[in-house]
Amino acid sequence: MAFEDRAERRLIKRLARRDPAAVRELYALHGRTTFGFLLRLLGDRAAAEDVQQQVFLEAWQRGDRYDPARGNLLAWLLTIARSRAVDHLRRRVPEPRDPVSAVALADGAEAARIDELLEQWRLVGVLDQLPPEEADLLRRRFYLEQSQSEIAEATGVPLGTVKTRMTRALGRMRELLEADA
Numbered sequence: 001m002a003f004e005d006r007a008e009r010r011l012i013k014r015l016a017r018r019d020p021a022a023v024r025e026l027y028a029l030h031g032r033t034t035f036g037f038l039l040r041l042l043g044d045r046a047a048a049e050d051v052q053q054q055v056f057l058e059a060w061q062r063g064d065r066y067d068p069a070r071g072n073l074l075a076w077l078l079t080i081a082r083s084r085a086v087d088h089l090r091r092r093v094p095e096p097r098d099p100v101s102a103v104a105l106a107d108g109a110e111a112a113r114i115d116e117l118l119e120q121w122r123l124v125g126v127l128d129q130l131p132p133e134e135a136d137l138l139r140r141r142f143y144l145e146q147s148q149s150e151i152a153e154a155t156g157v158p159l160g161t162v163k164t165r166m167t168r169a170l171g172r173m174r175e176l177l178e179a180d181a
Helices: 002-016 020-042 045-061 073-092 097-104 109-127 132-142 149-157 157-179
Strands: none
Touching: 002 020, 002 073, 002 132, 020 045, 020 109, 045 073, 073 109, 109 132, 109 157, 132 149, 132 157, 149 157
16 A cells, blocks of 8 residues: 555656656546546446546646645546536536426536435545455445345355454545545
């Protein structure tokens, strides 16, 4: 993890200097994640590709304004992606045809959905930072809704070990989320 932190700090410095190779490296590191996020938000591959270009152009142009105290590099990119996706959705939202959709637009339902997806992607990023055996247990518990006993049976790991690893994993997730906030 320390190596990743040093590599990320070097990348951030290169972005601040507007090094073209830095934006290529940033894209190689996080392009798939941001594209998946945008695709889920926008529901349109072409729109996601267009917005993706805007995101990485903006990251390159504003690299000197990145503040690591406010979150990691991926969180910063996803925040930019969310903003550009909202801009895109606002431009393309057609006039409502019925009162129900008008209320939904007025209430900002689309923005709430985007915020929910952003939080889900943030959690996926945090899970990816955990040791694989801990991340797997949490995915089984929260995505597959398996009980600890079911997890122990499915993985062949003793129930006590499952409980210990889950407790440790949740503690690490909390630390990572607090550090990212």
